[in-house]
Amino acid sequence: MNAEAQGHWNRVYTTKATNAVSWYQAQPKISLELIASANLPADAPIIDVGGGASVLADRLLEQGRTDLCVLDISAAALAAAQARLGAHSRRVNWIEADVREFAPPQRYALWHDRAVFHFLTDPGDREKYMATLRRSLSPRGHVVIATFAPDGPARCSGLDVAQYDATSLHREFGAAFELLESRRETHTTPTGAEQRFTWVHLQLR
Numbered sequence: 001m002n003a004e005a006q007g008h009w010n011r012v013y014t015t016k017a018t019n020a021v022s023w024y025q026a027q028p029k030i031s032l033e034l035i036a037s038a039n040l041p042a043d044a045p046i047i048d049v050g051g052g053a054s055v056l057a058d059r060l061l062e063q064g065r066t067d068l069c070v071l072d073i074s075a076a077a078l079a080a081a082q083a084r085l086g087a088h089s090r091r092v093n094w095i096e097a098d099v100r101e102f103a104p105p106q107r108y109a110l111w112h113d114r115a116v117f118h119f120l121t122d123p124g125d126r127e128k129y130m131a132t133l134r135r136s137l138s139p140r141g142h143v144v145i146a147t148f149a150p151d152g153p154a155r156c157s158g159l160d161v162a163q164y165d166a167t168s169l170h171r172e173f174g175a176a177f178e179l180l181e182s183r184r185e186t187h188t189t190p191t192g193a194e195q196r197f198t199w200v201h202l203q204l205r
């Protein structure tokens with residue numbers, strides 16, 4: 001695992017409350033809407049890549065989903081999510097890993113990524129991400145992903161990011177994927193700043 005990246009993210013999650021980080025959402029509304037529109041059975045395997053301490057897993061468990069995985073490079077982020085979920089955390093598969101090197105133990109029907117891919121400003125890192133995705137996704141699998149938009153921030157958490165609109169984000173994933181839906185979102189951070197995001201929902205052809 002990339003020790004520098006791991007150290008960076010563990011520092012973030014050990015020095016800030018999980019509801020004080022700029023990407024905090026009380027409700028992952030668009031994630032839930034796009035995941036619902038994939039129309040998957042309750043036992044379909046879903047992975048939240050770079051899920052951090054997001055409450056997405058909590059909401060999906062409440063909906064009766066039974067095969068959830070949260071992957072993150074930061075053990076501190078995963079520990080915060082587990083503490084919040086208490087006994088329910090046993091119903092989620094937690095994986096401390098760098099998405100660029102992750103060897104999936106199974107295939108997933110849906111891959112969710114909110115604000116992780118955009119940190120990969122190096123083309124080689126994006127290729128590694130896509131290689132992991134190809135190994136991870138089931139046939140006809142879904143991808144629900146959000147990045148900063150062209151009119152969104154150029155940096156997050158002290159790191160440079162790449163910005164995408166729906167067309168350029170779809171292009172990164174390639175022609176093997178059909179673009180089912182795209183959205184623009186204005187996220188309000190805990191300090192009241194506005195950040196523009198691009199969302200796409202893709203499916204393997």
Ligand SMILES: C[S@@+](CC[C@H](N)C(=O)[O-])C[C@H]1O[C@@H](n2cnc3c(N)ncnc32)[C@H](O)[C@@H]1O
Pocket residue numbers: 005009023024025049050051052053054071072073074077097098099100113114115116119156
């Ligand atoms: C901006 S936060 C978003 C967290 C979460 N998706 C959400 O919406 O609340 C980015 C997350 O990606 C994780 N991360 C960054 N680089 C990663 C990598 N290479 N592999 C796995 N996780 C990574 C960080 O630890 C952090 O939790």
